[in-house]
Amino acid sequence: MRADAARNRTAVLAAADRLFDAATDPDQVSMDDIAAAAGVGKGTLFRRFGDRMGLLRALYAQRGDQLRAALTAAPPGGPPAERALHLLREVVRFKRDSRVLTLALENAGDGSPYRTGSYEEWHVLLVALVTEARGPASADYLAHALLAAVRSDLVEHLRDWPDARWEAGLATLTRAVLDGDASPAAAGAGGPVRH
Amino acid sequence: MRADAARNRTAVLAAADRLFDAATDPDQVSMDDIAAAAGVGKGTLFRRFGDRMGLLRALYAQRGDQLRAALTAAPPGGPPAERALHLLREVVRFKRDSRVLTLALENAGDGSPYRTGSYEEWHVLLVALVTEARGPASADYLAHALLAAVRSDLVEHLRDWPDARWEAGLATLTRAVLDGDASPAAAGAGGPVRH
């Protein structure tokens, strides 16, 4: 890749990141805005990223690395329910941090949430955990359901909830689904969501 | 309401319904298309419904009546898990029948799914059932999670699943969440989804 191209790519991603963070709604940020903020022409932007979705995906890829790091850094271990809970917890945290970006990605109209980001990856992981915990029956659907419970617009809808409430909800749900544990507070290794 | 106004309103709703059913993607159907198909001017359409969302909501209100009928017709009864399962089952059936419309409604970009349709209503109902089954702790979140598990785009994503697979998934999830029942097939009163 030519030097100016690389420089522009970086500038665009930085500008977009900034604009999306500042916005309260994904489509407050137009492609023209991004081009202008990055100090490049619109053509540059589209040649590099193909279309709006492409740009969003590139942005996501960057930020997603942080998430992937957080997920693999603290090595899972422990019973499957705790590992699943850990995953969901990090996903929620990520989506709270990248509000507008994840909203944009999950609402793009086509079958976005499922073709985008690392949905497939997480789903596979959760299917394995569910299977380990309670057998293969409906594991596929249960994994989808768990991921649906951390959909970005639900996170957004409940944005006023304090960490503790999220933690309680996630823990209760995860343990119920994986362990069949109906007790509200199966005082696991969880504790309040770390922040 | 003046006679011509009423007539046009009906025509618009009918045309829109037809177009959305025929489409495979919500935004294949433009407001101009609807106006043209209904044989009215665009102004009429916007004066009556305010904006695109308003029209969608009106459409939904019509179809939603069928769903509400189905839900109140077969009086619940039985343990809370079975009642919740019944609700979710009907919601899925509804969303499969009204694919494009519900997709449009739940993806409108603002906090749609939650301000739209009868989400609030269903949520309240589910909170009550969850509370009855396992107490109030996190009942709020669990109800959201159950509704997230029947999100229209998930239904769309899994559109190839046969009824039986959906039924198994819903039953397993619902019973796990409400009863803390980890056994895959708690052979309840459920049976395959009726069609």
Place this chain on the structure above:
DNA sequence: CGCGAAACGGACCATCAGTCCGCTACAGTG
């Protein structure tokens, strides 16, 4: 029948994703 108001319709506007093409400047070569 006559009239005021409600309703109509389609031209019009603003916005935005995405395209096009003449111009620029990077980087390899002699």
Place this chain on the structure above:
DNA sequence: CACTGTAGCGGACTGATGGTCCGTTTCGCG
């Protein structure tokens, strides 16, 4: 360093679409 082919640039342009405006039509009441 000068030369040159080409990757890359940028911003004017297009097409589509949601939404507005206002002159004209139609309803329905007295």
